Amino acid sequence: MVRLVCVLMAALLAAPMASAAPGYPDRPVKIIVPFSPGSGGDTVARMVADELRKSLGGSFVVENRPGASGQIGTEAAAKSPADGYTLLQTSSAQNSAGPWLVKTLSYDPIKDFAHIARVITVPFLLVVPPELPVKTVQEFIDYARKNPGLAYGHGSATAQVASATFSTLAGLNTMNVPYKSQPPAVIDLMAGRIQFMMADLSVVGEQVKAGKLKALAITARNRSPGFPDVPTLAEQGMTGFDLEVWVGIGAPAGTPEAIVKLLSGEIMKMGQRDDVRQRFQAVGFDLAPNTVSDHAAFLREQLDSWGRRIKDAGIQPE
Known part of the structure; x- marks a missing residue:
């Protein structure tokens, strides 16, 4: 009898999971x-x-x-x-x-x-034009300090905040160039009219793979399977980026x-x-x-x- 009660109680406890929303969606x-x-x-x-x-x-x-x-x-x-x-x-x-x-x-x-x-x-990629003479985040920071006023582009509020945050954490004097959307900013970056972007991986991934942009870092906690050679910001010593x-x-x-x-x-x-x-x-x-x-x-x-x-x-x- 006790065993039967236990079985029934177990069935009742499992029932809500099986019928948590009966008939949904109808x-x-x-x-x-x-x-x-x-x-x-x-x-x-x-x-x-x-x-x-x-x-x-x-x-x-x-x-x-x-x-x-x-x-x-x-x-x-x-x-x-x-x-x-x-x-x-x-x-x-x-x-x-x-x-x-x-x-x-x-x-x-x-x-x-x-x-x-x-x-x-969606992680950000820190991307620069291929001709910029840097290969790592620290090299970019050193270059930016020697050349104050480098311009970053953004076509979204999140990209703006990400670029500004990177500049603040790195102690850089940079210039904000807004765009109506991200694609025009990417075009100007490839042409060298701006010097860097923090852009969604989904926006600049193809350009990086094609060699039209250079990715210095990714903001994710771990490297992306699609970009295994791009190190994280944390790997390169910048641990305060939490967006x-x-x-x-x-x-x-x-x-x-x-x-x-x-x-x-x-x-x-x-x-x-x-x-x-x-x-x-x-x-x-x-x-x-x-x-x-x-x-x-x-x-x-x-x-x-x-x-x-x-x-x-x-x-x-x-």
């Missing part, structure tokens, strides 16, 4: 992407939607709502019904750096969302916990599959899912880090 799930089609976040959201269709069935549809550096789509998601049928592509742009770069934000980057999981991290570009999946605050856990679990499973990892790596992304609790800690850590670096760089909110 209608289309919308994933709001607050940036344009073809952006990094859009690519990630579409790849996640594709995998969720395979694992959960049903329909997962990406809806682009770009504008105001991601604020328009993010605010729309925050105000959507918290029923599990509206999800949001979250990122360092909206949830880490953005809150420090605007004077009035229409949403709380932490409290207004049920943060489901981080999906990827990460990341993309995740969230939902409006109050979304049922069962659905949040279900989706988090499915994203974690993606990270365990070699075929999915290879798909992400092929477009320059490191698949790096985390649990709901770990993601909550990561969010607060990155919000603080980006805020501190933005203030240190003297970047004023607009």
Whole structure:
């Protein structure tokens, strides 16, 4: 009898896992992407939607709502019904750096969302024109100190903060050259009109492989499998760079916990599959899912880090 009770209790405890969100999804799930089609976040959201269709069935549809550096789509998601049928592509742009770069934000980057999981991290590459006479970070620092006023380009807020942070940590006198997007900055860098960039690996990876740009370092904790010869900043003595570009999946605050856990679990499973990892790596992304609790800690850590670096760089909110 005691054994039977134990078996029944074990079955009851296992049941919520098997039926955490029975019948979900029974209608289309919308994933709001607050940036344009073809952006990094859009690519990630579409790849996640594709995998969720395979694992959960049903329909997962990406809806682009770009504008105001991601604020328009993010605010729309925050105000959507918290029923599990509206999800949001979250990122360092909206949830880490953005809150420090605007004077009035229409949403709380932490409290207004049920943060489901981080999906990827995107390391920066420190890149220079091939003709610049440097091969390492220290050689570049020495060169920049002898030639004050070197210009860095950026086409995004995160790239601006990353370049400014590198300059601050290295004690360099550099000049900021803004662009409307990253590709024009890359073109000018290859032409030698600017001297360096901290650019997303997904943006400059192909140019590095083609020899059109020279990569001196990567900001990831470990070397990238796609660029094994590019050492990390930490390997070269710069240990204070603590910024990460990341993309995740969230939902409006109050979304049922069962659905949040279900989706988090499915994203974690993606990270365990070699075929999915290879798909992400092929477009320059490191698949790096985390649990709901770990993601909550990561969010607060990155919000603080980006805020501190933005203030240190003297970047004023607009």
